[in-house]
Amino acid sequence: MTIRALILAAAALVAPALSAQEGPRFGLQAGLNIPQSDLKDAVDSKVGFTVGAQATFDLRGGHMIRHRLDYTWFPEYSWGWGGYSTSHKFSNISLGADYLYFVEGKPQGFYVTGGLALVQWKAELSSSYLGASASASETTTKLGLAAGVGYQFNKTVGADVRYLKSSAWEGDLDMIQVGATFCF
Template sequence: MKLLAFSTLILCAASLSAADFTGGVQLGPAFPLGDMKSLADGNAGAQLVLFGRWDLGGGHAIRARLDGTSAKGTPGSFDTPFGKVANSARVEATASLGTLGADYLYHFDGTPDHGVYAGGGLAYGNNHVELGLPTTAGRAVRGSESVGALAYGLYAGYQFNPHWSVELTYRASTFKKDLTFGDSTGTFKYSMPAVALVAGYTF
């Protein structure tokens, strides 16, 4: 079994080394959903992606990516491990998701240089939440936590030419952990999905 796994890795590495490699960057507005939207008070955020792509031929490609999605808001109320908080102090809350992973992409025209493409992938996700809880004295107790969890993505885009593209992305991750804010401790469970429309440039 170990020999088979090692052989598979060798074959994958050989395939990627023989494939055409390109790199690039993507940037655009992000629109949080679910709990991420609640934390950001429905405000739009931004998504930045750095990627490397291996063209395997026949429209198939593998893309490695490092990206971050973040949104910031001033919610009037939101759910916490300690119940729903009416935040009259308008304390800011920030939610972000950073991922490092790999995607499979299929280009319907058979080439990554132009045309429609779609795909999906898995990643390690770093979920970060920062918020303030108002106290009876009117002061805010700030708390933040970064939690690692599995993340996934779905993609559909259009390549205008070898350099420029536009892509609709969906990223999501869910985490659950015991967190402490001030003197209180509770189980913190959040889903962190977001849709983004990013423009891409391939070098």
């Protein structure tokens, strides 16, 4: 992806927020991640965790833009046999924006969402054999896509389920994210 394409994507994400009638509402989110596709094998089907921050802009008429910064990690996956052992750890940091459409036309109740993000994946590998050890890590940044549904209970608390599609290292690192949002 070129620098020009990144600048255009950033402008497209920021422009609607600048036209919002009132200032942003800031908040936090937390969630569980259920690995799918190639990620399921890479983390031995272990459930991961997400924490993050958000800024939400109400564009009126049931339309919102939610900028997100998320950190996701999965528990270490270890295995071994006959004096040999290895462990894998996967994590990512993502920066992106979601479009939310509230069915009732106001920022409360049921909504559908779709989003784009830049996702920086990190894989860490450590191995040992009869006392000798080695470790390596690798990072890559890819585009991520998200789609889901949610429910905003009141101005402060909401919940959503999203399918996150991303790739790295010639594999699909997809996950289902179940989360809660808290605005203040």
